Amino acid sequence: MFTGKRDISRCLRLVEEDRAITSPAAKLPYYPLVVKRGRGATIEDVDGNTYIDFLASAGAVNTGHCHPKVVEAIRKQTEDLILYTHVYMYHEPIIELTKELLSITPGTFRKRAYYGLAGSDANDGIIKLARIATGRPKILAYLRAYHGSTYGALSMSAVSLPMHRGLGPLLPDIYHVPYPDPYRTPFPGMTGDEVADFAIEQIRTAFSTNIPPDETAAIVIEPIQGDSGLVVPPKKYMQSLRKLCDEYGILLVSEEVQQGFGRTGKWFGIENFDVVPDAIVMGKAIASGLPLGAVVARADLMEKWQAPAHLFTAAGSPVCCAAALATISVIREENLLQNAVDVGARIKNRFLEMQKKYEIIGDVRGIGLSIGVDLVKDRETKERHGEAAAKICYRAWERGLLLSFFSGSVLRIQPPLVITKEQADSAMDIIEESFEDFFAGDIPDSIFETVKGW
Ligand SMILES: Cc1ncc(COP(=O)(O)O)c(C=O)c1O
Structure with missing residues (x-):
């Protein structure tokens, strides 16, 4: 007792x-x-x-909570400047942070970053960016995924009925396919590779029936599906998904709001699968608890959208950027x-x-x-x-x-x-x-x- x-x-x-x-x-x-x-x-x-x-x-x-180096970086920055919106002006912490983010994200291609206030609005941004950059409307996301609470992120989510009930209409042209789950397999006794092949085949079936691939802008996937219970997909699935995206000119987006910033022992979860995505969505741990979201994507994609397609007054504030810079150095130094x-x-x-x-x-x-x-x-x-x-x-x-x-x-x-x-x-x-x-x-x-x- x-x-x-x-x-x-x-x-x-x-x-x-x-x-x-x-x-x-x-x-x-x-x-x-x-x-x-x-x-x-x-x-x-x-x-x-x-x-x-x-x-x-x-x-x-x-x-960790209140890491002294993060606290000090926040304190120091608040003494100089808490906010001057990056929409109208420039500031050094955002430039320094962007250089760091471009260097720690996978991919040797040219990249750019945009900022927001949370994982949710970073995900809304990726829907906009993918649509504008490809000229295609449809987005593929996953059943049982959680991407956030703004309308765009919610439209990509499919994890909980109370989250959806009575809230529609959501964004159109967003579809959900099953996430490859090597534990609760579609049929009993399937191996990881079989689960991977089956789940890819389901997307191919959708592509040949109700979701024209040439109208599909992006597939947004978490490298480990978090809120469905930390489901780790087979490596083969991620690699096949990359090939599938390349076959149809679809963007592969790694949604790393929960798995990024060292959580999996790599800067980003997708690195565990030896796959390079076209864009990475970040949030949560990026600024050790201060509100910041970000997306790093191929520069050629970002160069296709124009202001004011996606902006927030306080996005990428100097204080949050200073906290994020300190976060990155703590992860490295320790x-x-x-x-x-x-x-x-x-x-x-x-x-x-x-x-x-x-x-x-x-x-x-x-x-x-x-x-x-x-x-x-x-x-x-x-x-x-x-x-x-x-x-x-x-x-x-x-x-x-x-x-x-x-x-x-x-x-x-x-x-x-x-x-x-x-x-x-x-x-x-x-x-x-x-x-x-x-x-x-x-x-x-x-x-x-x-x-x-x-
Ligand atoms: C995978 C994933 N994406 C997006 C979000 C939404 O992030 P935020 O609550 O910062 O908007 C969460 C939050 O739990 C998440 O786990």
Whole structure:
């Protein structure tokens, strides 16, 4: 019986207040946590309880909370200039950042960048850019993908009914095809290569029936499909997709809002597949938590659209750019790409060990520090075990770890990339204890009054 009682009274009081006055549309809580401060891979709540963070603010703080170099860069920039819109003037941080982004993105061709405020509007921009640059209207995206909440990004998303219900009409000419899933395969027992071939064939079928390829501007794909539960596609699929795009003059866009900036142990997730896309969409971790989105694309594409096709007053603000520049140097100086590989392997191995013991762990997958642990009621049917996911995450929080799940049943392991081996080991001990609590029937159903989740 777990008896780790803590004082969370101030958290509970503030949660009540928040719930009464803020919009429910943006609220998918896992537990009543009111965050006060964060340092590195740890968080403290307003009652003084501390937690290891396996969520990194939804993958948005890869350099860890309040990294001193990022804080200093923000402070210094705010003393000089917080905002002068890049729409009318120029400023140095955006030029410096752009040079860095062009150098860390794959592809030896000439590139250019545009900026926004978040992943969502960066995705809206890619729809516009692809349409203008190719003169074609149609966009292919993926079932179960999440690309954001603006109308364009939402139109490319297909992850949740409440997200769509009553909101139409969405943007026309956006189609969704199945993402290649090597765990929940279209037919039982398929290999990764077979899944890849099958999924490519489905696009070819669409191209020969209802989606003329010569009217298709772009295929927008995440290198790991995040919110559907960190589904890692077969390498063969990504490489075949590149060939398919080349065959029909379609742009291949790697949507890296969640997987970029070192999360997978490479600057960008697509690099794990040895594929060079025509454009990369960035957001979240790019500025260590400040609002910034960006797209780096082939320069010849960007040279086809003209102002004011896509602009925002505060996009690429000097402060956000300074934070992004500091983010890039911290990732380099602290070797965070390697840390993501090393600690990621350590965590994954521990889950693979646990999988031998716990039948409910159906699949352990991921690259670097982007790991999904798929909980199932039955390894044969792969029926999702939503109750286990919710209860284990809730208990992990009670024991001192911020753990979350998505797609109803997939534990989401995306800590800041600065996490140490020791912190990762402690977090894994907490997870294992929480599994034991779950099997002992020691996590009450009453948690469902709080847990909503994604
Ligand atoms: C893959 C992906 N794309 C886009 C977005 C939207 O980013 P933002 O919330 O910054 O607009 C998200 C956010 O969760 C995401 O995971």
